[in-house]
Amino acid sequence: MEPSTLTAHGSLAVLLILPAYLAILTQAACAPYPVPIRLGNVSLSNGQVARGLELAVGEPEQNFAFIPQSGQNGTLLYGTNGVCTLRGSDKWSKNGCTSFRGGSYDSLASKTSKTTSHGATPEDDGWPVINPVVDTMKLNSNLTLDNLAMGIALSDWDTQGYYAMMGLGLGSNSTILRVLKESGKIASRTWSLFWGRGFGMSSQLDGHLIYGGYDRAKVSGKRYTQPLTPNIAQCKSQLVVTVTDLIMNFDNGTDVSIFPSKSSAISTCINPTLPVMMRMPLDPYFYNFLDYTDNTIENMTRSLGYHYWNMKYLLNQKPYDGALTITLSSGLKIRVDRDNLVLPHVLLDEQTGEMLVNATEKDLLIDSMQDVNKNDMAQLGWQFLSAAYLQVNHDTSEFSLWQANPTWSQDIVALDSGNNDLTDFCSSQSIEGNKTVNGGGDVGGSGEGSGNDSSASTSSPGLSRGAISGIAVGGAAVVALIIGAVVWFLKRKKSRAPSIPSPGMGQNTSWLPGPPGQDLPPKTPPTCELDNGDTPTFRRYEMAG
Template sequence: MELVLFLQSAALVVTVHATQFDEMSPFQVPIRDVQVLPDIPNSFMKGIAATVGEPPQNIVLLPWPELNNTWIYDQAFCNRGCIDNSRCCQARRGNYYIESKSTTWVNTTNITVAGGASTETESQADTTISKLITSSFGGTDTFTLNTTSDLADFPVGVPTVKWDDGPIMLHAMGMGTNSTILNALFKAGRIGSRVWSIFWGRMWVDDDDAIDGSVVFGGYDEQKTIGRGYTQPLDFSEDSGCWTGMKVLISKIALQDMNANLLEPSVQLTACIVPQHQLLLNGPSSIISNFELTTGMKINNFSWGLHGGAYRYNTSALFDSDLTISLSIGLDIYIPSSQYLVPLVDIDNNGSRVVDKSQQELLIGVVHDSVTTLGRYFLTAAYLMVDLDANTFTLWQAKPTSDSKLVSRYGNTAILNAGESSRLSTGSLAGVVVGAVAGVAILGLGILFCFRRIHRPPRGSQTAMEPPNPTHEANQLSELPVLDTTKSSPTPKHELHGSPAAVSEMSGQTHHHTYEMDGGTLLLG
């Protein structure tokens, strides 16, 4: 009878664990061209397609690692004069969200009351972001990233004043340390960890060479990484000056065919990775000066289009040389010329995207008295994973491919391959668990057999003929180790939406260690 009960329990464990493995596989959403206006065929903006409300309203978002909440623009935002033309604004914003047309919208005074994060960002460097919560109103509605990730009563904020960098424009999906979207997916059992990863893809090339990007929730895409990954702690300290926490040190910016370093001699740049930023790099003006001195190219204008802040050049003066950004951690990121010298791109007054190939834009801008930034075009050649549970981020050289192999991240270990090109079925997972349970069962029965043999009275003794004493046996079995349920679990705690943002333990550290990842396995140093 005991054996039957044991095997029934083992079978239940197999079913539960196999189901949990299958349900908590990572998933990805594409970063691609999305038609914003149904009546304008070429009204494309590149980002993540999502829907809000019931009936669903289509919007386009970008991930913001410094935000905790998700912010969605309504029609009134454009009417307040952010962009003069309403159709142009509607396209550049990734469509309006009209809360009055959603039957599931519930209005609140602000996003915190709606259940959102009470603190918007770890960094206090950007005062406009820190005022978002108090200057906006909020509410809850149904939010959908793909057909399998509906989130009911999801808290969203609706900005009422201009707060973001104009060229970035699209709706903002907060992916910060207390991200409401990651918390909600984790709480719903859709992902097994608060990990996200991003590859921007390749654009402004021939159709055969164009590649959609992606954001992975709950892991990363192993197929889009090359070689070792380099892991560093998220650093929101005031000394770092990096509002996303992803601080790196640039040791060299080299034009490969010219054998020239665009940095000044003996200069290293502290840079902040900002995935939603519209350029490859924003840095000191000396980078532009050295670029023109090396190439002989001369600026003819500045860009006011989708690549605002870029420098504009005539195509007749262009050259073809890849760029290498070398980081002090030992990682070199090779960026093809097609991803940092791109056509002039803008949104016309009717909302359509206009591409002018007679002019090219150098996706390097200039900042004064501010930290250097590495933007979305850096992620055309680098692959980024952010692990909020471990408080780290990891960089690889990116492999530009449409192939995919998603890998779950639990704690500091890659456990489950669940991508399109390599996915264990529920049956296979159950087989693994069955084998483990069978091994434990055999070991347990063996221990129980030996235990009883040891305590069996010798033959011929007077007590050998006495009937077994159930109370005595129960007392002896109770001497086996008992699980102390009062002790805390080693599983890391996660803050769910509505709770105050967690204070980063890495903040303020002066000694940061870098770890290498080889073959998807974290090597702790």
């Protein structure tokens, strides 16, 4: 065969193989679309609302409000009993207890509820004794976990009003993170959290939890990343930061530090479960805060409402009307505005389950650590995450913080195992609708589940199931094309017929996958109109229409 003919045949083979090869590379580089979960007001079975992560359990669906538990790994439910003992169990009605717990799970009403062994749930230190159960959990409109092992609390957690609601574990061994990663639904064991604007604030804004990515629209300025800090007894979340300054920003433009010296620093734990902005030592920090506002600790009391054990102003005291800037050793400065720091007193009615807002009483969302708690580790709670945006990557053992940008807009991106942004999403995430993934629950102790997909996939880190399928299909196509080219070449050689130019081949490369269109749909925030007067005035808190 003439060299020119051989070259032509080789070029044709390359043209045949190249499109399939490019398709493989494109599919392998794509990322599964992250899994966003709405954080906001959730309608409960008692007709009332609770604020938390909106998740549905069972079939038919039972809607609940969960609180993120960054130091735990499992999923904690409260059943029809509710075990409400705060301030005496005799004070709680069934409706009141349902709101307090974020819902009331009825396993008998769920057609998909099954028994399981205790070994199917992770051992979470500090959680109450549980009854293990397996059921479905709908994360959002696109993804449902089938056969997920959870625990129904059989007793109170003995944490008073600090940790009241159902809990969703986000720790380094989180069941849900593992299932989503191994099934190829997320590219990394990453989650991000923004609290939004909740009860008592002048306006409402949904927050979110996002598995496998974060929302770029909700962050502002530089990203600050540092390692997780394990094995700290008072910080199970491993989110340890160093506060190097606390500056009071008065309305008249005056800025005053409450730190005793520039060399001072407070080792602080970020705990998204706590209903506070910050727990800080009374001496000297909160003493200084009170001095600059012409107040004393004797003139303040404690909130026993929604923002449990925060400081509460007496009626004759003028609340602080400025902001607070928190400076971290990383250089990040988080400004907490007044409406994130001083809020109307919010109270849960123990009989009706309604959230009531008292506009004439004010809570200062600082928990002064004193007496037996004076040596505790300082903490930043969920209200801090209204002003800051948090992202955790358990694959890299790192976490990142930004100043939050409170907006209804969204720009969700995925993160790989190296903590790199990924914006090219696999097509299957946007066209397949709701998918079911096996949650890996050990049903009846047998280890058999009823899910459609296996949670024990051995997919490579960062590759989705769609990417692996694309590689397999593309690889088979390449092999077939090579075989076809060889057979064609041999036949041409045998016949020794003159070369015939092959027809041109076109490849449409204009398609680009896009994200699904029904993630975190914007909702009109309800306006919280506050009464002003001398007499305490209560109002009902209603869901947004």
